[in-house]
Amino acid sequence: MKSYRLDPGQGLAGLALHEQDEPNPGRGQVVVRIRANSLGFRDLMVLAGRYVLPITPGVVPGCEGVGEVVAVGEGVTRVRPGERVAATVFPRWLDGPFRRENAAQLGTMIDGVLTEYALLDEDGVVPVPEHLTDDEAAALPLAAVTAWNALTSGDPLRPGATVLTLGSGAVSLFTLLFAKAAGARVIVTTSGAAKAERLRDLGADEVINYREDTAWDETVRALTGDQGADRVVDASGPLEKSLRSVAVSGSVSFVGHWLSGAEGAEPVSPSVLFSAGAALHRIATGSRAHFLELNRALTAHRLRPVIDRVFPFEKLHDAFAYCESGGGFGKIIITHD
Incomplete structure (x- = not known):
């Protein structure tokens, strides 16, 4: 063989x-x-x-x-x-x-x-x-098991909840599929118009181009009536913006992009972490x-x-x-x- x-x-x-x-x-x-x-x-x-x-x-x-x-x-x-x-x-x-x-x-x-x-x-x-x-x-x-773990860690994902997933990599694509099947509203960030269109075809309710909208965390809050997303799946970073996007008592599932020195690998301010008022879950597949x-x-x-x-x-x-x-x-x- x-x-x-x-x-x-x-x-x-x-x-x-x-x-x-x-x-x-x-x-x-x-x-x-x-x-x-x-x-x-x-x-x-x-x-x-x-x-x-x-x-x-x-x-x-x-x-x-x-x-x-x-x-x-x-x-x-x-x-x-x-x-x-x-x-x-x-x-x-x-x-x-x-x-x-x-x-x-x-x-x-x-x-x-x-x-x-x-x-x-x-x-x-x-x-x-x-x-x-x-x-x-x-x-x-x-990727699929990682996305499943990210969505099921902590409190159950309830129909009508808002899920934010970062980027259009494989983990985020599975997150979109699973969250929509659970009846959630899904917001996705991506890097261009072509990917944005494909994400909408897969069921994304809102798509934010993070290259054009560098303050996308503020846009997430605007889209949610300043409440923030109930669950954030952070597969690409920056983590600080995920923490600024999450609802109080929500959760951030941190997949670990920082391991490769990716964007958002810089330390997160303790004040941002505390102010988020959310649970942070480390996801290892x-x-x-x-x-x-x-x-x-x-x-x-x-x-x-x-x-x-x-x-x-x-x-x-x-x-x-x-x-x-x-x-x-x-x-x-x-x-x-």
């Missing part, structure tokens, strides 16, 4: 295709024939060696993969050969709050899924909704329990992710180059067909 391997910090030059024997499952393990993967900004940080988690030299990269179970080890009861499954980003984080002992992540600390056959723990895979194709299901494990809840919601509402472009497995370098260009809208998919 073929697998990509990564020399951390070397960028695309450190990504090479290797051949090796197909794995055999041990106790509690499954072998998954990967049919599709997806890429995002997180993968670019891993390639550059700028990710928050340690990266094992020679690791198989990629944390988002979907495929068919082809073999199971002794004692496996959760899945059977022939089932379609998705890998969970943190295979040891099953439920509850994120803890340090659950930090082993696919594609950084342990082998990921940019491979033809992946050896995974049975606890680290979940069934995928039947109405989704393999390409669509591959878009879920990172999500657990297997989050993924299972997400799948039930996708099935109930027949939701589908937004796909940008599809690349063949052998053209992974081209897919990364396209991802780095930053001009896309939706998930970048790698197909094994």
Whole structure:
């Protein structure tokens, strides 16, 4: 079989295709024939060696993969050969709050899924909704689970609430889909007219061009009668403007864009944090329990992710180059067909 391997910090030059024997499952393990993967900004940080988690030299990269179970080890009861499954980003984080002992992540600390056959723990895979194709299901494990966690942390999201999500990246697109399905009013910030139009087509109630409207936090308050958004999903920053946009007793879900030195990485004034009067939730993707809840919601509402472009497995370098260009809208998919 073929697998990509990564020399951390070397960028695309450190990504090479290797051949090796197909794995055999041990106790509690499954072998998954990967049919599709997806890429995002997180993968670019891993390639550059700028990710928050340690990266094992020679690791198989990629944390988002979907495929068919082809073999199971002794004692496996959760899945059977022939089932379609998705890998969970943190295979040891099953439920509850994120803890340090659950930090082993696919594609950084342990082998990921940019491979033809992946050896995974049975606890680290979940069934995928039947109405989704393999390409669509591959878009879920990172961005969709992150958006779901961001919207469900803290108090329940109630119909009629106002959700603000920052930017038009994959997390924000999933946030828009999930929040509209929950009956929320959704405000989205973006960088241009073309993306704004696509966001409106997806159901956004209000779209703010943050390049033209640099005081977009004031615009959010104006759009909400000076009350602010009940929930803010901050996937791009600046965090201070999110805090100025949120309603008192609302919440800000902070996805962690500052890890890459992105806009808004500067310290936040304690007075702004206190004056916001809102809860601040740190979002680190999500657990297997989050993924299972997400799948039930996708099935109930027949939701589908937004796909940008599809690349063949052998053209992974081209897919990364396209991802780095930053001009896309939706998930970048790698197909094994």
